[in-house]
Each structure stands twice: as C-alpha cells, then as structure tokens.
Amino acid sequence: MSKTYDYDLFVIGAGSGGVRAARLTALGGKRVAIAEEHRVGGTCVIRGCVPKKFMVMASDFSHQFETAEGYGWTVEASFDWPKFIQTKDVEIARLSGIYVANLGKAGVDLIHGRAVLKDVHTVEVTHRDGGESRTITAENILIATGGRPWLPADLSGVEHAITSEQAFHLPELPKRILIAGGGYIAVEFAGIFAGLGVETTLIYRGPNILRGFDDDVRAHLAGEIEKRGIKVILGCQHSEIVKTESGLVNRLENGMEIETDVVMFATGRAPHVTALGLDAAGVDLDDKGAIKVDALSKTTADNIWAIGDVTDRMNLTPVAIREAVCFHETVYLDNPQHFDYEAVATAVFSQPPVGTVGLSENEARHACSGEVDVYLSRFRPMKYAFTGSDERMLVKLVVDATSQKVVGVHIVGPEAPEMIQLAAIAVKAGLTKAEWDATCAVHPTMAEELVTLKEKQRPGNMSAV
The missing domain is CATH 3.50.50.60 (FAD/NAD(P)-binding domain)
Known part of the structure; x- marks a missing residue:
C-alpha cells in the first residue's frame, strides 16, 4: 500500500x-x-525585471525630451520621484x-x-x-x-551600501550615487539614475563592463553610456566606505575618493x-x-x-x-524533457539597450569548425539626425564560415531588445547568412541592417561611422 x-x-x-x-x-x-x-x-x-523596466522607461524620458527639441518641440518637465x-x-x-x-x-x-x-x-x-x-x-x-x-561582507563600511532591492524603495532620489559592478544590473541602474538627473559613477574591477558578452558590444556600450553622463571607472574597486556628515566617502583601491549620497552594490547574486x-x-x-x-x-x-x-x-x-x-x-506526463540552453536571447535594458542571442565572436572562434565571418555596422540612428547627437548603434552578425549559419546576433541601440526576440527565431532555426540576405529589408528602419550587411570584417577593420 x-x-x-x-x-x-x-x-x-x-x-x-x-x-x-x-x-x-x-x-x-x-x-x-x-x-x-x-x-x-x-x-x-x-x-x-518588471519594476526595473518601469524605472528604465521613467528615466529615458529625459533623453526623449532632448531629442524632441531637435524636432521643434519645446519641453519643460520635472520629475516627481515619490509619485x-x-x-x-x-x-x-x-x-x-x-x-x-x-x-x-x-x-x-x-x-x-x-x-x-x-x-x-x-x-x-x-x-x-x-x-x-x-x-x-x-x-x-x-x-x-x-x-x-550578494555583498562583499569583508568590505569595511559595506553596511552603508544598498542593493538593487533597496533601490526600488528609496525614500528620495539621491543627488549623487556610486554603483559598484559591471553586470547588467549595475549597468541598467546606472542608466536609470543618470537619466533621472543623478550624478552617477559606475566602478568595476574588470577591464570592461558586461563580462561574458561580445567584446564589441562591451566596448561600444561603455562608450555610449558615458555619452549619457555616466562616469565609468574600470579596473578598480572599493577599499572602504566611510560615512560622514555630508555623505558616504568611497575610497577606491586606486587612491581615488568619491563622495556620494548612496552607494549601491550590484556585484552579483x-x-x-x-x-x-x-x-x-x-x-x-x-x-x-x-x-x-x-x-x-x-x-x-x-x-x-x-x-x-x-x-x-x-x-x-x-x-x-x-x-x-x-x-x-x-x-x-511521463515525457522526460530538458530545456535547451543554446541560442537563448537576452536583453540588457541599459541606455542604450542591448539585445543578444547566440555566440559572441570569441565563443564562435572556439566553437565553430572553421573560420568565422563577422559582419558589423556602426551608424547613427535616423532618430538623432536632427539633434546633433553623436550616439551610435551597433549591429553585428557572427557566422560560421563553414556552414554559413548565423550563430550570433548582437545589437546595441534603440529597440534592441525588441529586435533580438525576432532575430532569435532565425538563429534558433539555424538559418544561413544567405537566407538572412534573401529577406527583404523594411525601410527606413534600424533593423534592416540585419539583412543588408554584406561586407565581412577583416581583422582590425572597423565599419564606417
């Protein structure tokens, strides 16, 4: 029984x-x-992700207002954090x-x-x-x-820091914030606070942000977020945090001292x-x-x-x-199944955002049996034509040279997360570069670059800006 x-x-x-x-x-x-x-x-x-996306959307309005002025709008706006x-x-x-x-x-x-x-x-x-x-x-x-x-328990003064969970409930918007970390949570919150007018510093102990992402994506995004007013300090981390009457003094291992109102750690989960x-x-x-x-x-x-x-x-x-x-x-249901972790698309809701699916260029060079073809374009989105902005978008395809299958797609720029969802279908289906090329472009869009890239990148070659 x-x-x-x-x-x-x-x-x-x-x-x-x-x-x-x-x-x-x-x-x-x-x-x-x-x-x-x-x-x-x-x-x-x-x-x-849900409350964070709301915060991303709220903070991006400041950038949209700047863009609107280039199109003839006069915008007077203020932000109410408690509301x-x-x-x-x-x-x-x-x-x-x-x-x-x-x-x-x-x-x-x-x-x-x-x-x-x-x-x-x-x-x-x-x-x-x-x-x-x-x-x-x-x-x-x-x-x-x-x-x-996760917080570094052995860091002196870490009890004065917050994590992303507390960031959703701050009683007031700080004037200055330092965010420690280089992953997607750190980068996203840096964009959020900078967009809301907070003096924002991002520090990361590694050589560049977004470890594990394609190197071109990492370098491109690091430059773009600095254009949004975020101060990025790489190859450095805290030595201690000291609370004073006027704020929190962040003492860094490189000897720098930065005073802020809030210190947020996004150094992993x-x-x-x-x-x-x-x-x-x-x-x-x-x-x-x-x-x-x-x-x-x-x-x-x-x-x-x-x-x-x-x-x-x-x-x-x-x-x-x-x-x-x-x-x-x-x-x-007596139907043994396991999830296939290959070619899972993901997005970083940074500002500008990132969408990626499949292999990075470096991963492809190790995984693919043969040479790798890389197609890459950097260009100014049409939206910024009237604003004088020097922001640039990145679109990159990684192709297995032997099979000609597109094994990686990487996008940095407006609407990248929306684009990557559809691109993921093609990557998951194993479509070849020729099949991508055979798809007629939708013009004028940013996404058309995905099916119009024709020139392979040579080592050290950079696409026209």
Missing part, C-alpha cells in the same frame, strides 16, 4: 518558475501547495495579485510562510503572520527559491539556499553554492527537484518558466 501524503507536489518559492510548475501540475488534477515567505511573484515581478514610486508599487501589487488569483483558479493551496525541508517528503512551514509552524508531507518537492543580491534544510533532505550544492541538479532538474535527493536561479544554470525568468514546463512534463 502506497503512503498517503498531504500533497502530490509541494513547491517552495512562488516566483515565475515555481508558480508555473504549481499551476500546470494542479490543472493536471494533482494536489499542489506552494509556499512563499515574501510576496507572490518572486524576484522578477516584485524586485527585479513614481507610489504608482510603481500600485502596479506591482496588481501584478502580484494576478499571480495569487491564478494560483487559486488552478486549485493550488497558497501558504504565506517559510518552508524548510525536514526530509525528502516533509517540510515545516512557519507562517508569515505568526502562529505555530505546520508540518506538511508531499510525494514530490520542488525548490524554486531564486537568488538574492547568489542562490537563495540559506536555512532551507537541504542537508536534512540530502540535497547537495555544487562548488558555487547552487543546488546541484541533473539535466531533468532532479536534485541529489529522491523526490526533490529544483529550477530557476537557485540552480544557477541560466538565470533568466523565461528560462525558469521553461524549466518548470519541462519539470511538469517529466514528472507528471
């Missing part, structure tokens, strides 16, 4: 991945519960409510509390509003707790595994502190699975959702 459990599936973490897995499983007729210690919606909806924060919070609450409602409609029991593993079939839940803890059993358990910002009871259930971590899983998202413990940022595979919200679908197919 099989053991009777309280639920068929218990999900820890109600972010995008956990919610999708819970809903699919419940809609399939299974008994499902999900626990969330904070607000339903997870990092993306509550303290990540924006209030409006943003109302919208985030609405979106979180939709997640809650959809869980209810699917028949998922939502528990507002923290769940800790006791063994491979048991969790203990401490409710957020107090009261006694509750022990719950489940045939399968899915961990989808995401990640949290870590899988959220603290005090989850993983040892009690036999769930192992990898050497980076993420939950170790196989290709089907199964952990080292029977009946326990993990998806999303807590596994540190590809930390993107749409990927977590697709991993959730694969989990459901594998466990409940």
Whole structure:
C-alpha cells in the first residue's frame, strides 16, 4: 500500500518558475501547495525585471525630451520621484495579485510562510503572520527559491551600501550615487539614475563592463553610456566606505575618493539556499553554492527537484518558466524533457539597450569548425539626425564560415531588445547568412541592417561611422 501524503507536489518559492510548475501540475488534477515567505511573484515581478523596466522607461524620458527639441518641440518637465514610486508599487501589487488569483483558479493551496525541508517528503512551514509552524508531507518537492543580491561582507563600511532591492524603495532620489559592478544590473541602474538627473559613477574591477558578452558590444556600450553622463571607472574597486556628515566617502583601491549620497552594490547574486534544510533532505550544492541538479532538474535527493536561479544554470525568468514546463512534463506526463540552453536571447535594458542571442565572436572562434565571418555596422540612428547627437548603434552578425549559419546576433541601440526576440527565431532555426540576405529589408528602419550587411570584417577593420 502506497503512503498517503498531504500533497502530490509541494513547491517552495512562488516566483515565475515555481508558480508555473504549481499551476500546470494542479490543472493536471494533482494536489499542489506552494509556499512563499515574501510576496507572490518572486524576484522578477516584485524586485527585479518588471519594476526595473518601469524605472528604465521613467528615466529615458529625459533623453526623449532632448531629442524632441531637435524636432521643434519645446519641453519643460520635472520629475516627481515619490509619485513614481507610489504608482510603481500600485502596479506591482496588481501584478502580484494576478499571480495569487491564478494560483487559486488552478486549485493550488497558497501558504504565506517559510518552508524548510525536514526530509525528502516533509517540510515545516512557519507562517508569515505568526502562529505555530505546520508540518506538511508531499510525494514530490520542488525548490524554486531564486537568488538574492550578494555583498562583499569583508568590505569595511559595506553596511552603508544598498542593493538593487533597496533601490526600488528609496525614500528620495539621491543627488549623487556610486554603483559598484559591471553586470547588467549595475549597468541598467546606472542608466536609470543618470537619466533621472543623478550624478552617477559606475566602478568595476574588470577591464570592461558586461563580462561574458561580445567584446564589441562591451566596448561600444561603455562608450555610449558615458555619452549619457555616466562616469565609468574600470579596473578598480572599493577599499572602504566611510560615512560622514555630508555623505558616504568611497575610497577606491586606486587612491581615488568619491563622495556620494548612496552607494549601491550590484556585484552579483547568489542562490537563495540559506536555512532551507537541504542537508536534512540530502540535497547537495555544487562548488558555487547552487543546488546541484541533473539535466531533468532532479536534485541529489529522491523526490526533490529544483529550477530557476537557485540552480544557477541560466538565470533568466523565461528560462525558469521553461524549466518548470519541462519539470511538469517529466514528472507528471511521463515525457522526460530538458530545456535547451543554446541560442537563448537576452536583453540588457541599459541606455542604450542591448539585445543578444547566440555566440559572441570569441565563443564562435572556439566553437565553430572553421573560420568565422563577422559582419558589423556602426551608424547613427535616423532618430538623432536632427539633434546633433553623436550616439551610435551597433549591429553585428557572427557566422560560421563553414556552414554559413548565423550563430550570433548582437545589437546595441534603440529597440534592441525588441529586435533580438525576432532575430532569435532565425538563429534558433539555424538559418544561413544567405537566407538572412534573401529577406527583404523594411525601410527606413534600424533593423534592416540585419539583412543588408554584406561586407565581412577583416581583422582590425572597423565599419564606417
């Protein structure tokens, strides 16, 4: 006789991945519960990509107003930070409510509390509003707790710094801010604060921003964000932060001292595994502190699975959702599936933004069997023709010279994230450069460069500006 459990599936973490897995499983007729210690919606909806995108859009208006003047408009504008924060919070609450409602409609029991593993079939839940803890059993358990910002604990004065999570709720807009980090979160928030009129400095210990991206993208964007008024300091990091009566003094390893009102660290995120009871259930971590899983998202413990940022595979919200679908197919539909991590498009909502899919030029030279053809163009977007702006757009195609398949597309400039979504279809489908060229251009657009690039780049050759 099989053991009777309280639920068929218990999900820890109600972010995008956990919610999708819970809903699919419940809609399939299974008994499902999900626990969330904070607000339903997870990092993306509550303290990540959604509120950040609102902030990007708010901050970009200052640039749009400057552009409008070139077209004959006279613009007088001011920005109300408290009003924006209030409006943003109302919208985030609405979106979180939709997640809650959809869980209810699917028949998922939502528990507002923290769940800790006791063994491979048991969790203990401490409710957020107090009261006694509750022990719950489940045939399968899915961990989808995401990640949290990382701070250098050994840095003197780091207690005075904030992370991106606090940046969404600052009581007032600072006049000066220093952002430490060179990844997409750091670059995006630098653009946000600079666009809102904040004196912004970005420091990064590496030789250039956006490590892991194509080198042409990294160099191009570093130059472009400086045109937006962001001071970029590379090859440097903090030695200490000192609080004074007038602000925070950032002492850097190169001897510089920069006083700001706010210091924000965006130096990476870590899988959220603290005090989850993983040892009690036999769930192992990898050497980076993420939950170790196989290709089907199964952990080292029977009946326990993990998806999303807590596994540190590809930390993107749409990927977590697709991993959730694969989990459901594998466990409940007897159709083992794993997510294909190749040619996943991503965007950096910097100012200007970045869209990229596939291999960088350097990756392609190592991965492709043969030479790599590179097609690259830098040009001024038509939108800035009347403004005297020297901003430039970058479009780059990386092609496997042997197969002639386009294996990488990289765009920096207005609407790059929108373009890359469609370009990703062609890259995923394995279309060749000839098939891209056979596609008629839409004129006049920036995107037409993707199908009109004809001249291969020679080593050291730069396209006309």
